[in-house]
Amino acid sequence: MSAGSRLTEDQIAQRAAMEIRDGEVVNVGAGMPFLVSQYVPPGIFAMFHIEHGILGVGKVAGGEQIDPDLLGLGRRPLIPVPGASCFSSAEAFAMLRGGHVDLSVLGAYQVSEEGDLANWIVPGQPSGVGGAMDIVKNVKRLFITMTHTTKKGEPKIVKRCSLPLTGARVVHKIFTDIAVIEVTPKGLVLEEVAPGFTPEEVQAATEPRLIISPELKEISLQS
Amino acid sequence: MNKVFASSREAVADVFDGATILFGGWGLAGNPTNLIRALFEKGVKDIVAISNNPGTIHNGIPYDLATLIREKRVRKFIGSYHGWNQDFIEQWRTGEIEFECSPQGTMAERIRAAGAGIGGFYTTTGADTDLAAGKERKIINGVEHVLELPLPADFAFVKAKRGDPWGNLIYRYTAQNFNSIMAMAGKVTIAEVEELVELGSLDVNHIHTPGIYVQRIVKGEEYERRV
Numbered sequence: 001m002s003a004g005s006r007l008t009e010d011q012i013a014q015r016a017a018m019e020i021r022d023g024e025v026v027n028v029g030a031g032m033p034f035l036v037s038q039y040v041p042p043g044i045f046a047m048f049h050i051e052h053g054i055l056g057v058g059k060v061a062g063g064e065q066i067d068p069d070l071l072g073l074g075r076r077p078l079i080p081v082p083g084a085s086c087f088s089s090a091e092a093f094a095m096l097r098g099g100h101v102d103l104s105v106l107g108a109y110q111v112s113e114e115g116d117l118a119n120w121i122v123p124g125q126p127s128g129v130g131g132a133m134d135i136v137k138n139v140k141r142l143f144i145t146m147t148h149t150t151k152k153g154e155p156k157i158v159k160r161c162s163l164p165l166t167g168a169r170v171v172h173k174i175f176t177d178i179a180v181i182e183v184t185p186k187g188l189v190l191e192e193v194a195p196g197f198t199p200e201e202v203q204a205a206t207e208p209r210l211i212i213s214p215e216l217k218e219i220s221l222q223s
Numbered sequence: 224m225n226k227v228f229a230s231s232r233e234a235v236a237d238v239f240d241g242a243t244i245l246f247g248g249w250g251l252a253g254n255p256t257n258l259i260r261a262l263f264e265k266g267v268k269d270i271v272a273i274s275n276n277p278g279t280i281h282n283g284i285p286y287d288l289a290t291l292i293r294e295k296r297v298r299k300f301i302g303s304y305h306g307w308n309q310d311f312i313e314q315w316r317t318g319e320i321e322f323e324c325s326p327q328g329t330m331a332e333r334i335r336a337a338g339a340g341i342g343g344f345y346t347t348t349g350a351d352t353d354l355a356a357g358k359e360r361k362i363i364n365g366v367e368h369v370l371e372l373p374l375p376a377d378f379a380f381v382k383a384k385r386g387d388p389w390g391n392l393i394y395r396y397t398a399q400n401f402n403s404i405m406a407m408a409g410k411v412t413i414a415e416v417e418e419l420v421e422l423g424s425l426d427v428n429h430i431h432t433p434g435i436y437v438q439r440i441v442k443g444e445e446y447e448r449r450v
Contacts, residue, residue, distance in 0.1 A: 050397075051327060051328075052249040052250070052252070052275075052397050052400045053249075053397050053399055053400050054396070054397050066450055067395075067396065068251075068252070068398075068448055068449055068450050069252060069253070069384070069395040069396045069397065069398040070252075070395075070396035070397055070398075071250060071251060071252040071397055071450065072397075073250075075250060075251055075281070075450055077450050078397075080396075086394075086395075086396045086397055086399060087399065088331070088399055088400065088401070088402075088403045088404050088431075089249070089275070089327070089328075089331040089400050089401045089404060090328075090331040090332055090334075090335045090403075090404045092328075092331075093327065093328025093329075093331050093332065096328060097328055097346065097347075097348065121353075124316075125305070125312065126305045126311070126312060126315045126322050126324070127305070127322075127324040127354075128303075128304045128305050128306075129303055129304065129324055129326050129327070129349075129354065130303050130304040130326075130327050131303065131326065131327035131328055132326075133326040133329075133348050133349040133352060133354065134326050134327060134328030134329060134348045135328075137347050137348060138347075164352065164353045165351065165352055165353075166352065167351065167352070168351050
């Protein structure tokens with residue numbers, strides 16, 4: 001066992017949010033990716049997009065702020081930011097397919113060393129593609145937030161995805177509970193490790209060979 | 224000309240067994256709950272349901288389309304996501320329900336195409352995946368596309384915040400979702416609204432669904448607060 005401490009889901013989301021550039025439009029998927037919308041670094045203005053028809057996701061609403069017509073992912077009631085807009089599902093996907101969205105953050109079952117993504121179907125379940133296939137093709141950057149391994153401890157970062165693909169060569173960066181990894185033409189570059197984790201420990205939990213960045217550092221949530 | 228129906232029951236009175244029905248809503252937002260309840264009480268079966276997800280089950284309680292699926296009234300479901308509806312998953316496993324999975328954006332555009340008289344369209348979405356199986360392929364500007372066909376229906380059930388007797392509709396926030404495009408695509412579109420207001424009292428500049436698409440409108444009997 002490692003002496004390191006794994007990041008929580010909120011911490012993974014917070015780390016991913018630190019990559020958002022001022023002025024970007026960011027689509028977020030269900031689960032951990034949605035949390036990214038709750039951790040925009042100070043001084044950064046970003047418009048968050050959800051596929052069911054909102055641009056301008058703010059904080060999760062509570063108490064009297066809750067409006068049953070304004071829901072985010074996972075039944076969470078939302079508050080819109082100033083400048084937000086709502087629209088139809090067709091419009092929401094026109095924005096995505098039309099290349100108007102800068103960044104999307106999604107979850108994954110598997111990511112390959114070439115950036116292939118599998119996140120829509122597992123054996124024995126009906127498919128749950130949602131908007132994933134529409135999203136992955138046309139956003140300028142695609143981030144994945146996920147646990148580094150399955151509950152059984154198997155690597156989710158693999159040489160080749162064994163599950164059916166959502167898209168080939170679409171992922172740019174992976175944020176997990178133990179590492180930050182960039183997908184590059186040369187291969188997967190390990191840029192950051194969770195506090196107390198060694199690159200060897202991250203490699204042991206990853207199927208393809210990792211290139212250790214010369215600037216390798218510990219994950220820090222201080223921006 | 225009168226599109227206003229006195230009750231949801233009367234508005235769905237001619238919906239037949241085996242009908243293909245578009246159901247607005249995404250998760251718990253913007254579902255035509257009163258029309259679905261009326262359809263449930265009428266006992267309509269063998270439905271081909273088109274909706275983003277097969278309703279919602281929360282704390283064991285089925286909502287919306289999930290009420291019809293629990294009673295096995297849906298023969299085929301066309302949607303993008305199983306939504307972890309365990310009744311649906313179980314019926315899919317035993318072969319009791321057929322499932323056509325369509326990527327969500329493609330599905331939205333297929334519905335819009337049905338309403339807008341478009342015979343089909345090419346998209347890159349899913350072109351390099353298993354969901355491209357059986358679809359016509361075409362290289363456009365060097366990129367592989369698949370042909371997607373319209374999704375028309377006998378009926379569309381939609382929900383809006385406000386409507387007038389001609390069927391002009393206004394939605395609120397994320398409760399619009401699929402409703403405005405589904406309204407275009409039903410042979411008979413039935414809209415339920417929280418507020419039915421007088422003709423001429425909606426702001427002409429802020430109508431989402433012009434009444435041309437709506438054949439029937441009814442003031443929903445009951446709206447429960449879900450979140």
